[in-house]
Amino acid sequence: MMKLASMAADAIRKGNFQALPPNIRVFQKSVFHQGGSTLAMVRIDGTDCLLIFGRGPARDMLPGSRGKDCTLSPLTVRTREALGALAPFTVPVSCGPGRTSMGLGDRLGIATPGHIRAVTGRDVFPVFAQQSTRELALTGRDYGDVLNAAAFAVFREGYRSGYGADADHLKSVKDIKDALAMGFSMITLDCSDELDARAGAMDDATALERYARLETAVRSRYESRYLEKSFTMGGMPFTFGRAELARLALVYHRAVDYMCRVHDECIAPLARSVDFEISIDETSFPTSPAAHYLVASELAAWGVKPASIAPRFCGEFQKGIDYRGDIERFRKELGAHAEIARIHGHRLSIHSGSDKFLVFPNIAKATVGRVHVKTSGTSWLEALKVAAGEEPALYREMRRYAIENFAEARKLYHIDAGPASLPDADGTKDHDLPALLDGDAERQVMHISYGQILLARDGSGGALFRDRLYSLLVRREERYAELLAGHVGRHLDALGRGTHGRHP
Ligand SMILES: [Zn+2]
Numbered sequence: 001m002m003k004l005a006s007m008a009a010d011a012i013r014k015g016n017f018q019a020l021p022p023n024i025r026v027f028q029k030s031v032f033h034q035g036g037s038t039l040a041m042v043r044i045d046g047t048d049c050l051l052i053f054g055r056g057p058a059r060d061m062l063p064g065s066r067g068k069d070c071t072l073s074p075l076t077v078r079t080r081e082a083l084g085a086l087a088p089f090t091v092p093v094s095c096g097p098g099r100t101s102m103g104l105g106d107r108l109g110i111a112t113p114g115h116i117r118a119v120t121g122r123d124v125f126p127v128f129a130q131q132s133t134r135e136l137a138l139t140g141r142d143y144g145d146v147l148n149a150a151a152f153a154v155f156r157e158g159y160r161s162g163y164g165a166d167a168d169h170l171k172s173v174k175d176i177k178d179a180l181a182m183g184f185s186m187i188t189l190d191c192s193d194e195l196d197a198r199a200g201a202m203d204d205a206t207a208l209e210r211y212a213r214l215e216t217a218v219r220s221r222y223e224s225r226y227l228e229k230s231f232t233m234g235g236m237p238f239t240f241g242r243a244e245l246a247r248l249a250l251v252y253h254r255a256v257d258y259m260c261r262v263h264d265e266c267i268a269p270l271a272r273s274v275d276f277e278i279s280i281d282e283t284s285f286p287t288s289p290a291a292h293y294l295v296a297s298e299l300a301a302w303g304v305k306p307a308s309i310a311p312r313f314c315g316e317f318q319k320g321i322d323y324r325g326d327i328e329r330f331r332k333e334l335g336a337h338a339e340i341a342r343i344h345g346h347r348l349s350i351h352s353g354s355d356k357f358l359v360f361p362n363i364a365k366a367t368v369g370r371v372h373v374k375t376s377g378t379s380w381l382e383a384l385k386v387a388a389g390e391e392p393a394l395y396r397e398m399r400r401y402a403i404e405n406f407a408e409a410r411k412l413y414h415i416d417a418g419p420a421s422l423p424d425a426d427g428t429k430d431h432d433l434p435a436l437l438d439g440d441a442e443r444q445v446m447h448i449s450y451g452q453i454l455l456a457r458d459g460s461g462g463a464l465f466r467d468r469l470y471s472l473l474v475r476r477e478e479r480y481a482e483l484l485a486g487h488v489g490r491h492l493d494a495l496g497r498g499t500h501g502r503h504p
Contacts, residue, residue: 001044002067008042009053009070026051029158034058034086041156044072048152050079058086077144080151084183090151092129092165092185094273097307097345100369100497101125103166103353104488105376107139107450108383109146110473112153114484115379120159121499122492127186128154129165130376133175134412138451143167143182164275168376169282176266186275186307188349189262191255192282199250200285204243211246214253222249222294225301231293234335234366238290248294255280256295260302275307277372281351287311289336296344308372310349311337317352318415319377320447321440323359331362338366347372353491354378355443360494373495375488377447382483383473384446385434390476391468392430398465399425401456402449413448417441 008024011017012031020026023045030041036056042049052058053070062082064073073079084091095101102124104115112128119126129150136142147165154163166186167179176187199207211219226240240248259278267276280287280295292311299306314333315325323330341348347370350356350363354375363371388395402409403419410418421441428436436442456464473480492498 002065002070002072004044005042005049005051005065005067005070005072008040008044008051009038012038012040012051012053027156030156032087032155032158037086039083039086039155041152042072048075048156049073050075050083050152050155061086075148075152077148080148081183083151083155087155089160089162090155092147092150092183093162094185094275095125095127095164095307095372096273096275097347098370099123099125100364100495101127101164101347101372102488102492102495103127103130103168103372103374103376104379105130105135105168105374106146106149107131107135107377107380107454108470108473109141109149110153110470110477111379111383111480111484112150113157113477114382114481115488116153116157116159117481117485118488118492122497124492124495124497125162125164127164127166127372127374129163129184130168130186130374132169132188132190132376133171134169135376138412139454143179143184147183166275166277166374168374169279173262173265176262180266180270180274184274185272186277187267188277188279188310189259190279190282191258192279194255194258195280195283196251196254197283197285199247200283202247202250204246207243207246207250210250214249218249218253222253225297226294231290233289233293234332234337234339236289236332236336238288238293238336240290240294244290248291251283252280252291252295252298256298256302259295259299259306260304263299263302263304276304277308277310277349278306279310279349279351281310281312283312285312286314286333287337289333289340292337293340296340296346300344306346308347308349309341310351310374313337313350316416317350317356318444319352319354319413320381320443321355323356327358327362330359331366334359334362334366338368341367341370349374352376355491357490357494360491361496364494364496369496371495373491375491377450378487379484380450381437381443381447382487383469383480385437385483386473386476386480387469388433388437390479391472392433394465394468394472395433396425398453398469399446401464402446402453405449405452405456406445409445409448409452412451415444415448417444419445 025043037054037058050073169190353373
């Protein structure tokens with residue numbers, strides 16, 4: 001192994017890669033000189049490693065196997081942390097207030113090279129690392145893997161423009177502190193456990209009766225700030241009538257207290273800047289502009305400045321498919337949400353934002369580009385497209401398995417489609433198989449089945465699909481990157497983040 005590493009180092013020194021045997025690959029964009037050392041990503045006998053040589057101190061800073069003239073580091077958490085000190089562009093950073101950013105969840109941990117291709121030349125801040133705890137459980141990964149995948153890909157591709165890492169939909173102070181200690185640059189606080197969602201549907205009398213039981217201090221705070229006050233945001237007027245205020249206080253007051261507590265305990269003490277996102281989107285009813293206004297104002301009164309807030313919008317933002325609902329109403333409410341965000345200084349965050357092409361232009365316009373669009377599973381669907389195109393038998397097997405285990409997947413995700421609405425794959429010719437993944441039902445069923453597919457075991461406990469899928473995607477990584485760049489690129493075009501002045 002170290003002999004092969006020496007050959008790779010020699011090729012880099014001479015700038016001549018022609019003579020390398022096929023089992024050694026140097027990722028040339030990664031070659032990086034630092035304080036007398038040279039670092040590069042190499043693939044030796046199918047394993048990616050970090051290669052370090054030269055007279056600088058870097059060789060002593062990185063763990064791994066030491067040869068006569070070079071060191072080979074495995075792609076571990078320790079290597080990533082040491083690399084971060086030498087190549088700071090591999091460390092995730094916060095986005096800050098004024099830009100468009102895009103969350104690019106990568107459930108498989110191999111999509112970042114394609115995502116880099118998608119964002120290159122566009123004015124967008126990418127969040128390459130982004131997973132929720134649910135996604136970690138369903139993919140058998142941990143936060144170390146998620147950060148490693150993004151940081152090493154950023155290094156491999158020589159991407160130096162900065163990227164974020166979002167510990168997504170976290171609920172507990174402990175999880176948030178752990179994620180921050182690991183280096184995440186964005187925290188998405190999921191307040192759903194603190195929201196009293198049922199109160200949102202209460203009739204006036206019940207809401208007022210329940211509200212009367214809240215502590216006096218809480219009630220007088222809300223009443224002095226909002227009761228019978230009217231506002232117009234984005235051309236939409238709203239008034240906090242007594243019953244409406246009662247409902248909003250019941251739904252949100254504990255959640256607001258929790259947001260403030262998390263901020264004070266986890267975010268305020270940090271010496272670095274972190275994007276603190278607050279999600280109130282996990283409710284069965286849309287977040288009204290009045291509710292968004294109230295939550296944002298309460299946070300401001302406590303001195304909390306979230307980087308972004310994710311309301312739940314009217315209509316349906318289902319996974320993997322386009323927007324469904326009344327676009328005119330969406331446009332109006334979006335205008336109100338955007339103005340509330342603007343006056344409070346946070347950005348709007350759009351969850352389940354993949355494939356919402358019908359409303360992207362509205363979102364870009366209303367927010368003037370100050371928006372975060374979060375996608376999480378769209379890179380998984382593109383990976384399945386590679387499988388459908390390159391290994392139809394594997395795709396058919398995974399699809400059959402997804403259908404058989406659909407009830408399990410459906411427990412965690414809300415979608416309309418089910419196996420009954422799927423087209424017939426047996427009657428579909430192999431070369432038409434990838435096109436199935438342009439259909440809504442196929443996209444939805446396969447989108448939510450990633451956990452079942454990745455964790456499926458055969459009779460002897462081996463992975464049923466996981467290893468075959470990974471090995472295919474590594475073999476066909478160029479194809480995968482091309483599909484991702486195209487699909488994510490279409491999102492960015494629709495969001496007004498085109499490749500200006502660049503010819504594709
Ligand atoms: Zn969400």
